[in-house]
Amino acid sequence: MKLAEKMFAIDRRWVYLALGLAVLISLKIPFSIPIPISKEARNIYNFIDTLKAGDAVHLAIDYDPSTLAELHPMTLSILKQCFEKKIKVVVTALHQNGPAMAAAALDTAVARHAARSGEQMKNGVDYVFLGYKPYPALIILGMGQNYRIPFPTDYYGVPVDSLPMMKHIQNYDDVKAILNVSGTSATDYWISYGNGRYKVPLAIGVTGVMATDYYPYWQTGQIFGILGGLKGAAEYETLVGTPGKAVQGMKVQMVAHLIIIVFIIIGNIGYFAQRKKREQSV
Amino acid sequence: MKRQLPLIIIFVCGIFMVFQYFIPHENSEFIYEFAALDWPPIIGVFALTLGIISLVRVSATKISKRDEDWQYSIVTLLGLAAMIIAGLPWFGGQTSPAVKWQFDFIMRPIIATIFSLLSFFIASAAYRAFRARSVLASILLISAVIVMIRFMPLGPFTDIVSRTADWVLNVPNLAAKRAIIIGVGLGIISTALKVVLGVERSYLGRD
Numbered sequence: 001m002k003l004a005e006k007m008f009a010i011d012r013r014w015v016y017l018a019l020g021l022a023v024l025i026s027l028k029i030p031f032s033i034p035i036p037i038s039k040e041a042r043n044i045y046n047f048i049d050t051l052k053a054g055d056a057v058h059l060a061i062d063y064d065p066s067t068l069a070e071l072h073p074m075t076l077s078i079l080k081q082c083f084e085k086k087i088k089v090v091v092t093a094l095h096q097n098g099p100a101m102a103a104a105a106l107d108t109a110v111a112r113h114a115a116r117s118g119e120q121m122k123n124g125v126d127y128v129f130l131g132y133k134p135y136p137a138l139i140i141l142g143m144g145q146n147y148r149i150p151f152p153t154d155y156y157g158v159p160v161d162s163l164p165m166m167k168h169i170q171n172y173d174d175v176k177a178i179l180n181v182s183g184t185s186a187t188d189y190w191i192s193y194g195n196g197r198y199k200v201p202l203a204i205g206v207t208g209v210m211a212t213d214y215y216p217y218w219q220t221g222q223i224f225g226i227l228g229g230l231k232g233a234a235e236y237e238t239l240v241g242t243p244g245k246a247v248q249g250m251k252v253q254m255v256a257h258l259i260i261i262v263f264i265i266i267g268n269i270g271y272f273a274q275r276k277k278r279e280q281s282v
Numbered sequence: 283m284k285r286q287l288p289l290i291i292i293f294v295c296g297i298f299m300v301f302q303y304f305i306p307h308e309n310s311e312f313i314y315e316f317a318a319l320d321w322p323p324i325i326g327v328f329a330l331t332l333g334i335i336s337l338v339r340v341s342a343t344k345i346s347k348r349d350e351d352w353q354y355s356i357v358t359l360l361g362l363a364a365m366i367i368a369g370l371p372w373f374g375g376q377t378s379p380a381v382k383w384q385f386d387f388i389m390r391p392i393i394a395t396i397f398s399l400l401s402f403f404i405a406s407a408a409y410r411a412f413r414a415r416s417v418l419a420s421i422l423l424i425s426a427v428i429v430m431i432r433f434m435p436l437g438p439f440t441d442i443v444s445r446t447a448d449w450v451l452n453v454p455n456l457a458a459k460r461a462i463i464i465g466v467g468l469g470i471i472s473t474a475l476k477v478v479l480g481v482e483r484s485y486l487g488r489d
Contacts (some may be wrong), residue, residue, distance in 0.1 A: 012406040019405045033435055036444070065390040066397035097393075099376065100385040131376075135322045142319050145311050149319060156377055197303065212451060216460045219452075231433065250433065256401065257430040263409040264427065271413045 004277070007270030010263070019259050026255040033251050035243075040218060041235040044179070044203045044225035045081070051176055053086035056169055058200075060180040060190060061105065062136070064097035067183030067207050072105060073233040073246035074205040075181050079109035079127075081240045084117075088165050089127040090147070090175060094136040094186045099155060102129060123156070124163040131155030136189045144172050144198040172200040177224075181205040187214065195222050205232060289480045296478030337362065361388075425450050 048057065059078060063071045082089050091106065093099045106129055110121045121127060130151040133139045142150040147169065148160050160166050168174060178200055180190045187204050191214075195202040201224055204214060208229025217223045227236055230253055233246035302314045341355035367373065368380035375381075414420040432447035434440075476482035 010409065012409075015406045015409055016402045019402055033433065065393040068390070068394055069398075097385075097389070100382065100390075103377075103382075104386070133323075134326055138318055138322060142315070145315070149315055157375070212455055213459060213463075215452065215456050216463055219456065254433050256405070258434070260405050260408050261427055261430060263405065264412045264423070267409050267412070268414055268423075271415075 004270050004273030007266045008274050009270070010266065015263055018263070019256060022255045022259045023252055026252045027248075031251060032247075033254055035231075035234050035238045035247060035250065037235050037239060038232075040226040040228070041232055041239065042225075044078075044227065045236065045239040047177060047201070047203070047224060048078070048081050048085065048087065051085060051087050054088065056088040056090060056165075056175045057082060058090045058092070058172070058175045058178045060178060060182070060186070061091060061093050061098050061102040062095045062186035063101060063181060063183035064095055065101070068101070069245070069249060070207050070230050070233055071181050071183055071205060072101070073244055074227050074236055075101075075105045076109055076112075076244070077233070077236040077240045077242070078179055078181070078205075079105065080112065080242060083109060083113045083121055083126070086126075088169075090166075090169065091127060091129045092139075092143070092151070093132045094139055094189075095182075095184050096132065096134070099132040103155065124154070124158065125165055128160075128163055128165050129155045130160070136186045137193055140189050140193040141197070144193070144200075146171050172198045175200065177201040177203060179203050179205070181227075183207050183210070191217055191222055203227075205236075285483075285486060288486055289483070293478055293480065296474070300478075334362070425454075 051057070059075070059082075061075055079089065081087075091102050093102045106123075106127065114120050123129065130147065131154060133150050139150045147166065151160055153159050154163065172178070172194065178190060178194050180187055180194075180202065182190075182204065183206070187206060187210070190202055190204070194200055202222070203225035204223055205227035206214060206229070208231065211226060211228030211232070214223065214226055218226050227233060230246055230249050234243075234250045237244050237246050298313075298317065302310050302318070338359065341359050343349075344352050344355045345359075365381070365384060368378055368384060369376055373380055408426070412419075412423045412426060414423055428443060429447050429450060432444050434443075436443055473482065477485070
């Protein structure tokens with residue numbers, strides 16, 4: 001087999017091997033890449049930064065482990081900023097695997113905050129985790145009337161009325177914004193019902209694949225910020241001053257993209273060489 | 283009546299939801315709370331029960347007949363039973379350590395691993411699909427490469443590549459997305475109206 005033919009039809013296992021090695025090696029080699037901050041990410045950061053201590057935001061965690069790498073760092077960074085600013089956080093999960101993700105994120109964020117500042121954030125006082133309910137559209141509409149309609153108790157079975165933080169929070173009128181971190185279509189419902197009907201300011205953190213779908217809403221002002229994929233997560237980690245897994249993942253993603261581009265170039269060289277050969281033979 | 287009753291239910295429910303959405307009065311909210319928030323979960327519980335019964339029957343049949351890969355059905359049934367038992371109120375419900383353990387050490391790694399494998403398939407697919415066979419294919423290829431290299435430090439070219447990638451995402455991509463969203467929205471409205479008004483009846487079946 002000639003070189004051009006080999007370049008045209010590389011066995012997929014070589015592609016897998018090259019990508020796997022590139023990911024492993026780039027994880028081990030210490031280097032960094034610049035993380036330019038987009039306006040979409042900065043808007044979210046600035047919004048939370050200008051809130052006063054005691055204000056509340058609603059953090060909707062609607063993803064499962066499949067999108068963990070991209071979305072979990074966003075959640076942790078947002079929680080870090082809120083805890084540091086003493087902003088109260090109402091957490092919900094409208095995806096069936098969301099409660100475990102939300103509980104894990106809260107545990108991590110609370111532990112990290114305690115390690116940094118020595119201050120223990122308390123469930124029911126500094127944050128509330130309401131848990132999961134199916135049918136996101138109905139639940140979003142229900143919470144717009146009163147959080148207690150879909151969530152009479154929190155995730156741990158404690159009546160919402162008995163939680164000190166919820167005494168002054170009835171519905172979306174009492175939160176400054178909804179921050180939806182999502183790998184599902186729940187984001188569409190938050191835009192249509194949360195922002196569309198109740199006019200509550202909405203920002204989203206979504207996977208890289210989903211991000212382009214929501215830019216029309218960003219242009220129209222229906223959402224005031226977007227964190228798109230690993231890049232968005234890395235931007236927010238940079239903004240809150242704790243570069244973590246997303247920033248580290250960006251260099252891996254960059255190397256992986258580079259490998260893919262190399263294979264695309266090889267494939268095209270092979271394609272043109274073969275086409276030229278075919279034309280000459282004709 | 284067999285066909286008329288479902289049509290009446292769909293009409294009443296559809297019209298109610300449309301009017302409820304635009305009437306922010308407390309009576310409207312009360313009816314919504316009663317009618318919309320309670321009924322779907324009740325229907326969902328029955329659907330879930332049917333799904334579990336169906337899964338158990340299919341798996342049990344497969345095991346008893348020793349069909350191909352019948353061993354996996356045992357794993358399915360064991361997994362189903364383990365999660366249900368761990369989530370029972372006597373064991374602490376949804377927040378029990380057993381549920382947390384199963385999620386953290388079984389479900390989470392499995393789901394994350396399966397999704398991570400996509401990157402290998404995407405790399406292989408990109409190698410095969412992105413060929414400059416025509417003008418349109420070449421535009422797609424160039425756009426993809428520009429968007430992929432926008433995070434890379436390219437020295438003096440970093441800024442221009444970044445701005446070009448932003449243009450690709452914010453102008454042609456956005457125009458196409460907006461057109462799709464508006465088209466889908468209009469399609470949903472027309473289909474919903476056809477269903478609510480009884481014009482579209484294919485969901486009722488043939489009988």
